[in-house]
Amino acid sequence: MPNRHTAVLSAAALTAALAAVLPPGAASAACHPDARDLMLTYQPVDHTVADARYHLARLTIDNRDRRCALGDGWAMYFNSVRRPAAVLAGEAGEAARGRLAAQGLSVARADAAQSGDFYTLKPLAGFEPVAPGERRAIDIDVELWAVHKSDAPAGWTIAFGGGKPRWVPARSLLDPADPKQTTAFSGDNRPVETAATRYAGNTAPKTDLTLKQSLVPQPLSASASGGTVRIGGGSPVSAPRSLRAEERYLRSALRDVARGRGAPISLHVDPKLDVDRDGKADAEGYTLSATARGVRIVGADRAGVLYGVQTLRQLVPAGAYEAAARGRPEPSVKVPRVEIADAPLFGYRGLHLDVGRHFESPGTVKKFLDLMSFTKMNRLHLGLTNDEGWRLQIPGLPELTGYGSRREFDLEEKQALHQGMGSANDLGPGDGIAGKPRDETEANLGRRPAYQGFEQGTANFVGKGSGFYTAREFEDILRYAAERHVQVVPELNFPAHARAAVQSMEYRHRRTGDSAYRLLDPDDTSEHVSVQYYNDNLVNPCLDSTYRFLDKVVSEVAKMYRRAGVPFERLNLGGDEPPGPPEGWWSGSPACQNNPDTAGKSGEELKRLFFTRWNAIARKVAGKTAGWEDITDPTHSFRLEGFNPLPWQNVWGWGREDWAYRFANEGTPVILAHATNLYMDLAYNKDPDEPGYYWAAYVDEKSTFTYQPFDVYANATEDRWGNAITPDPSWTRLTPEGRKNILGLEVQLWGENGKTPEIREYQAFPKLLGAAERAWNRDTPAPGEMDAAWKVFSNTLGQKTFPLLSFYKPVGLPGHGVNYRIPPPGAKISGGTLAANVRNPGMAVEYSTDGRHWRPYRTPVKVGAYALTRTRAADGRTSRISPAGVPAWEGGASYKPGAVVSHRGELYTATRPVSGKEPGLSPGHWALLQ
Numbered sequence: 001m002p003n004r005h006t007a008v009l010s011a012a013a014l015t016a017a018l019a020a021v022l023p024p025g026a027a028s029a030a031c032h033p034d035a036r037d038l039m040l041t042y043q044p045v046d047h048t049v050a051d052a053r054y055h056l057a058r059l060t061i062d063n064r065d066r067r068c069a070l071g072d073g074w075a076m077y078f079n080s081v082r083r084p085a086a087v088l089a090g091e092a093g094e095a096a097r098g099r100l101a102a103q104g105l106s107v108a109r110a111d112a113a114q115s116g117d118f119y120t121l122k123p124l125a126g127f128e129p130v131a132p133g134e135r136r137a138i139d140i141d142v143e144l145w146a147v148h149k150s151d152a153p154a155g156w157t158i159a160f161g162g163g164k165p166r167w168v169p170a171r172s173l174l175d176p177a178d179p180k181q182t183t184a185f186s187g188d189n190r191p192v193e194t195a196a197t198r199y200a201g202n203t204a205p206k207t208d209l210t211l212k213q214s215l216v217p218q219p220l221s222a223s224a225s226g227g228t229v230r231i232g233g234g235s236p237v238s239a240p241r242s243l244r245a246e247e248r249y250l251r252s253a254l255r256d257v258a259r260g261r262g263a264p265i266s267l268h269v270d271p272k273l274d275v276d277r278d279g280k281a282d283a284e285g286y287t288l289s290a291t292a293r294g295v296r297i298v299g300a301d302r303a304g305v306l307y308g309v310q311t312l313r314q315l316v317p318a319g320a321y322e323a324a325a326r327g328r329p330e331p332s333v334k335v336p337r338v339e340i341a342d343a344p345l346f347g348y349r350g351l352h353l354d355v356g357r358h359f360e361s362p363g364t365v366k367k368f369l370d371l372m373s374f375t376k377m378n379r380l381h382l383g384l385t386n387d388e389g390w391r392l393q394i395p396g397l398p399e400l401t402g403y404g405s406r407r408e409f410d411l412e413e414k415q416a417l418h419q420g421m422g423s424a425n426d427l428g429p430g431d432g433i434a435g436k437p438r439d440e441t442e443a444n445l446g447r448r449p450a451y452q453g454f455e456q457g458t459a460n461f462v463g464k465g466s467g468f469y470t471a472r473e474f475e476d477i478l479r480y481a482a483e484r485h486v487q488v489v490p491e492l493n494f495p496a497h498a499r500a501a502v503q504s505m506e507y508r509h510r511r512t513g514d515s516a517y518r519l520l521d522p523d524d525t526s527e528h529v530s531v532q533y534y535n536d537n538l539v540n541p542c543l544d545s546t547y548r549f550l551d552k553v554v555s556e557v558a559k560m561y562r563r564a565g566v567p568f569e570r571l572n573l574g575g576d577e578p579p580g581p582p583e584g585w586w587s588g589s590p591a592c593q594n595n596p597d598t599a600g601k602s603g604e605e606l607k608r609l610f611f612t613r614w615n616a617i618a619r620k621v622a623g624k625t626a627g628w629e630d631i632t633d634p635t636h637s638f639r640l641e642g643f644n645p646l647p648w649q650n651v652w653g654w655g656r657e658d659w660a661y662r663f664a665n666e667g668t669p670v671i672l673a674h675a676t677n678l679y680m681d682l683a684y685n686k687d688p689d690e691p692g693y694y695w696a697a698y699v700d701e702k703s704t705f706t707y708q709p710f711d712v713y714a715n716a717t718e719d720r721w722g723n724a725i726t727p728d729p730s731w732t733r734l735t736p737e738g739r740k741n742i743l744g745l746e747v748q749l750w751g752e753n754g755k756t757p758e759i760r761e762y763q764a765f766p767k768l769l770g771a772a773e774r775a776w777n778r779d780t781p782a783p784g785e786m787d788a789a790w791k792v793f794s795n796t797l798g799q800k801t802f803p804l805l806s807f808y809k810p811v812g813l814p815g816h817g818v819n820y821r822i823p824p825p826g827a828k829i830s831g832g833t834l835a836a837n838v839r840n841p842g843m844a845v846e847y848s849t850d851g852r853h854w855r856p857y858r859t860p861v862k863v864g865a866y867a868l869t870r871t872r873a874a875d876g877r878t879s880r881i882s883p884a885g886v887p888a889w890e891g892g893a894s895y896k897p898g899a900v901v902s903h904r905g906e907l908y909t910a911t912r913p914v915s916g917k918e919p920g921l922s923p924g925h926w927a928l929l930q
């Protein structure tokens with residue numbers, strides 16, 4: 001059988017041969033390549049061609065079909081967070097269109113609405129067919145930059161002759177050693193993360209930890225008296241009736257690790273509990289005493305009792321969790337005899353989980369809730385709506401979930417929203433896309449994904465674009481959260497980021513003729529474009545139907561809280577990123593112009609009118625409201641009753657660095673949500689294999705741990721591009737009175753790149769642990785003390801927390817373990833000797849010279865010119881490979897089995913003698929390592 005990757009005929013010869021035997025126009029109709037036999041590779045190649053405006057990328061089409069050329073009559077569809085420059089107006093767009101046309105191609109928006117991130121690539125009349133076995137490189141200009149693999153286009157399909165689209169396998173490559181690929185523009189001075197930079201940065205020595213330092217977050221005080229006490233699932237537990245829920249939680253948690261008897265445990269509430277002895281009771285505070293006679297937990301309230309239980313869970317040795325996870329639970333477990341007293345810094349300790357961009361199952365949400373309680377976080381801000389999806393069933397408005405929760409290949413969006421962010425109905429059927437991968441391994445191009453960094457499967461339809469919670473499922477989530485003393489704060493995002501709702505109500509209008517809940521004025525000629533390129537996602541504030549819709553939705557949500565038996569404490573109004581320009585907001589809407597209450601008002605005035613009414617509607621069912629800083633502004637007097645802003649856009653140099661403190665100083669209570677330190681979906685660092693955005697900064701667990709809630713400017717040492725900065729003296733400082741108005745902080749886990757539960761956990765852990773420390777621990781180290789505190793925290797994670805999370809059992813849920821990020825090791829080679837280290841002391845490092853045989857690394861060792869290193873976690877999972885001195889592939893050279901090369905940014909090892917066969921195109925000769 002001929003090799004699939006060998007060109008059988010040149011494009012010209014194939015065309016001539018077909019023309020000789022087929023009538024004009026019949027060649028393409030007679031033979032199309034199988035979509036699975038195509039491979040698309042996207043790789044940025046030069047960011048210097050147009051500084052900070054667009055970059056040159058290379059889209060390579062491999063036609064691996066042995067029979068058919070890729071000729072005419074086809075269309076490829078894809079999503080892209082970066083717009084192809086050819087769709088832009090002006091000189092740059094015209095030049096980009098010309099360059100594509102010279103290659104016989106065009107690109108345009110794919111959907112009828114011309115809204116969002118959906119595009120199509122088509123051949124022009126002069127396109128030269130891609131012959132069987134041919135590999136065609138296409139130069140394409142794409143806006144801005146792409147220095148991470150997750151920036152690449154995703155969700156590729158191909159349709160022939162207007163037929164049903166089929167999945168086309170695709171991959172994203174980026175060479176970390178090529179500055180033209182990794183330097184976004186001339187002002188980008190941030191180095192790429194490498195084994196060498198990690199080696200220099202891993203400065204924490206391994207240290208012995210005190211009892212207090214072993215816990216996350218650290219308690220106010222903790223002392224060990226020596227010795228241990230045994231406890232188990234059969235330990236007698238005494239508690240008053242008011243603590244039955246906490247008693248059940250404790251019993252369940254103990255049975256998860258040990259089912260035998262042990263010393264007694266007692267739970268109590270003391271409303272006057274004064275943990276810090278300042279003469280005032282400490283809400284959510286607790287004391288924990290473990291002696292030879294048993295364990296006693298006293299809380300200032302029920303929440304405090306549960307946090308004492310969570311600390312007790314951390315005292316259980318990681319080995320006991322491991323034994324239970326492996327099916328060999330011990331009869332009882334030993335915990336140290338201790339005295340612990342604790343109380344939080346902030347009353348609001350939040351996590352925002354966006355399920356609008358990509359949906360997450362109730363089970364995933366519950367696991368996060370249990371982990372939040374374990375780390376003493378107490379507010380889940382659940383982003384239920386966004387442009388790309390509506391995720392909650394609302395009785396009486398079935399279109400919101402029947403239409404707005406679904407993403408499909410539907411160019412005219414007759415039955416669903418079009419595919420977005422590279423996903424539709426995950427790998428399942430029913431979304432109009434044929435031939436999708438059968439499982440995540442196939443989507444990942446044949447390799448089982450480890451989710452320890454970017455995986456190619458996320459470019460190949462892995463991701464829950466569709467899905468919603470039924471009312472009953474949401475009520476169950478509310479009850480599960482309440483048992484863990486976590487308040488769920490639902491976000492219903494308006495007036496922007498509302499495309500799913502807007503288009504659902506348009507679908508309702510088309511289907512039934514009902515305008516009672518319509519959210520847009522069909523005659524509005526206003527033009528606006530959002531950050532995500534939507535032009536039809538803004539609800540109209542001049543329509544009575546808008547407020548009828550909002551009232552209907554919140555009243556139904558309130559019923560769910562009542563049925564769940566949970567107080568509806570707070571509703572988040574959303575309100576972020578209204579699409580610009582402001583002067584265009586509803587300026588062409590007859591509904592606004594003809595309404596006496598809105599005629600003549602500016603876009604800003606209409607926005608304030610909307611939020612005044614939206615806030616009033618929300619407060620009829622929820623005691624308090626919150627929303628993004630965009631709703632109000634410290635520079636003007638517009639404020640909302642009972643509303644707390646979340647200031648987020650503190651990006652250094654953007655002009656909003658001090659908004660949080662300006663709000664607080666004036667008397668407006670705020671919830672800190674600073675993007676530079678608290679956005680967990682941002683990439684860990686500048687490594688192309690780290691998934692996530694980087695528009696505000698790179699955020700890792702050091703960013704969250706070293707965050708200074710009361711002096712965020714202490715974190716302003718460099719901008720997002722690695723350039724040194726100093727705080728502007730004009731930035732407002734937080735006053736002592738203003739400090740009282742900092743309600744707490746909230747970390748954000750947006751969902752654009754969070755396409756699987758494993759990725760969500762990778763993005764959140766260990767970042768959430770640093771945030772928990774800053775939200776709970778009252779002893780925030782001063783800036784000058786933070787480096788020493790960070791080195792201790794690095795040891796805590798490596799020696800204590802990571803081993804525990806490896807086998808963590810969420811209470812009341814199946815499964816165990818957390819997919820935390822395992823840090824790749826640092827490494828350097830000098831004189832043929834390898835030296836390696838790890839970010840978190842206590843974790844094991846391994847090395848290899850061929851990528852197949854791995855050895856434990858303990859001290860510097862002779863390896864020769866190159867070596868591969870990786871970190872191994874307690875559960876056996878490993879980090880990404882961190883190469884030191886790996887040679888690049890050279891075309892035509894001969895390689896022996898075991899030779900390691902780097903080619904186009906990927907690592908390969910030779911599996912048999914090979915000469916001249918390019919890695920990635922010669923199965924059986926090279927094995928992909930990364």
